[in-house]
Amino acid sequence: MFIDECVIKAYAGDGGRGCSSFRREKYEPLGGPNGGDGGKGGDVVLVGNENTNNLIDFKYKPHWKGERGGHGLGKDCDGREGNPNELRMPLGTIVTDEATGRIVAEVVAADQRVILCKGGNGGFGNKHFKTSTNRAPRRSNPGEEGEAGIYRLVLKSIADIGLVGFPNAGKSSLTQRITRARPRTAAYPFTTLHPQIGVIDFPDIYERLLLADVPGLIEGASDNRGLGHRFLRHIERCTVLMFMIDMAAVDGREPAEDYATLLAELGAYDESLLVKPRVVVANKMDLPESADQLVAFREKHEVEIIQISCQEETGLTELKDTLRTRVRQHAVAPVAES
Numbered sequence: 001m002f003i004d005e006c007v008i009k010a011y012a013g014d015g016g017r018g019c020s021s022f023r024r025e026k027y028e029p030l031g032g033p034n035g036g037d038g039g040k041g042g043d044v045v046l047v048g049n050e051n052t053n054n055l056i057d058f059k060y061k062p063h064w065k066g067e068r069g070g071h072g073l074g075k076d077c078d079g080r081e082g083n084p085n086e087l088r089m090p091l092g093t094i095v096t097d098e099a100t101g102r103i104v105a106e107v108v109a110a111d112q113r114v115i116l117c118k119g120g121n122g123g124f125g126n127k128h129f130k131t132s133t134n135r136a137p138r139r140s141n142p143g144e145e146g147e148a149g150i151y152r153l154v155l156k157s158i159a160d161i162g163l164v165g166f167p168n169a170g171k172s173s174l175t176q177r178i179t180r181a182r183p184r185t186a187a188y189p190f191t192t193l194h195p196q197i198g199v200i201d202f203p204d205i206y207e208r209l210l211l212a213d214v215p216g217l218i219e220g221a222s223d224n225r226g227l228g229h230r231f232l233r234h235i236e237r238c239t240v241l242m243f244m245i246d247m248a249a250v251d252g253r254e255p256a257e258d259y260a261t262l263l264a265e266l267g268a269y270d271e272s273l274l275v276k277p278r279v280v281v282a283n284k285m286d287l288p289e290s291a292d293q294l295v296a297f298r299e300k301h302e303v304e305i306i307q308i309s310c311q312e313e314t315g316l317t318e319l320k321d322t323l324r325t326r327v328r329q330h331a332v333a334p335v336a337e338s
Contacts, residue, residue: 002195004155004234006059007098010117013041013066013082015143018123021074022136033137034076035126041119041146042066042082046095046105048112049088053197055153058087066117069143072125079122087116092158092237098150108158108237116151120144154233157195159212160327161279162235164266165244166258167215168251170283172196173310174244175213178320195234200320209327212238232269240326241266241278247293247307248284255282255293256300277330279322280305286312 016038023031044066064087070079095105095116105114123141130137165171179198196213214231235241243262245255259280266273282297284290286309298305306322308315 002054003056003059004054004157004195005153006055006062007150007152008058008062008064008087009148009150010044010085010087011063011065011148012044012117012119012146013068014146015039015041015120015122016069016071016079016082017142018125018128018140019072019074019077020126020138020140023075032135033126033130034074035140036072036074036076036078037125037128038072038122038141038143039069039079039081040122041069041143042084043115043119044117045084045086046089046093046107046112046114046116047086048091048107048110050091050110052088052090053155053157054090055093055155058153066119066146069119069122072122072140076125076127078125082119084119089153090155090157092156094154094156096152096154098152104151117147117149120146156236157197157212157234158237159197159210160238160331161200161209161211161240161242161323162238163211163213163242163244164235164262166246166251166253166262169244169246169258170310171213171244174281174283174308174316175211177310177313178316179211195231200323202320202324207324209323211242232266235273236270238276239331240323241273241276242323243278243280245280245282245297246284247282247290247297248287249289249293250284250287254296256297259297259301277326278303279319279326281319282307283310285309286314 018038019035021035023034044064064085066085067082069082072079089107091108093107097104121144123143126137126140129139163171175196175198179200198211200209200211212234214234245258247255249255280303282305285307306319308319
């Protein structure tokens with residue numbers, strides 16, 4: 001199951017109580033106060049984890065608590081700090097405060113650490129309240145309460161390349177052939193129901209690219225038809241967009257119109273998507289009707305087109321090389337904020 005949005009409740013640990021005690025030894029029956037301080041409560045911390053791309057761990061475990069700080073003890077012994085609760089987040093997670101709607105954190109880099117809720121400070125022991133006029137204070141402080149809140153987690157996948165296209169255009173087949181991912185494929189639309197992240201390897205130069213295969217878009221996706229917003233947000237962070245066109249028009253749609261509709265939907269959702277570098281891929285070029293459709297496509301759109309056939313596995317090397325070149329030209333490293 002793929003979960004890319006959920007709500008959690010986070011509670012940082014409370015601080016421990018300060019201690020009220022006095023030094024009592026054989027030859028010092030009236031020793032001064034020696035109550036230790038309480039320990040600080042454990043924080044709730046977000047940690048970027050590049051080995052997961054799913055929020056399922058938080059869907060079915062919505063409550064996360066930091067450990068309470070230890071209470072102070074006599075003989076000037078302070079309580080220990082509570083252990084933090086670390087939440088391992090997939091890269092690209094945006095955290096929003098449900099009460100205010102304000103974005104409080106974005107996890108975009110591996111091992112990035114963001115304190116979501118701070119643990120409460122421990123209370124003072126009575127040794128802090130000794131004065132010249134009060135030599136035996138019996139006062140000590142309780143620990144402070146830790147921060148708490150309700151937060152919405154929204155995952156926007158981080159990938160180098162975002163693959164978009166209409167259902168049944170061959171996106172999953174392409175993902176299978178050029179990455180390590182193994183999405184389900186079949187001869188009917190919407191076999192892909194959630195984004196797939198695949199790795200394109202270049203063994204000769206020890207380089208890899210991440211490809212996000214977004215489920216097939218439909219007209220009206222920008223108005224959230226067909227869960228459009230949940231799909232489209234996964235390509236917001238991609239460096240390059242790859243448009244997959246069924247050039248054989250197997251489903252009866254005009255390839256040129258498909259491309260225009262895809263551009264319109266992306267622009268309606270977020271105009272910044274239209275300025276991203278793009279690669280247009282003409283699939284199913286092994287079918288005889290593709291040649292005439294390609295001519296008609298070029299009459300309406302003056303764009304560079306890479307011709308491939310997933311069925312016969314032709315043109316894939318050229319495609320991979322083009323993707324690598326485009327990503328190298330436009331890649332910008334994500335900035336981690338804590």
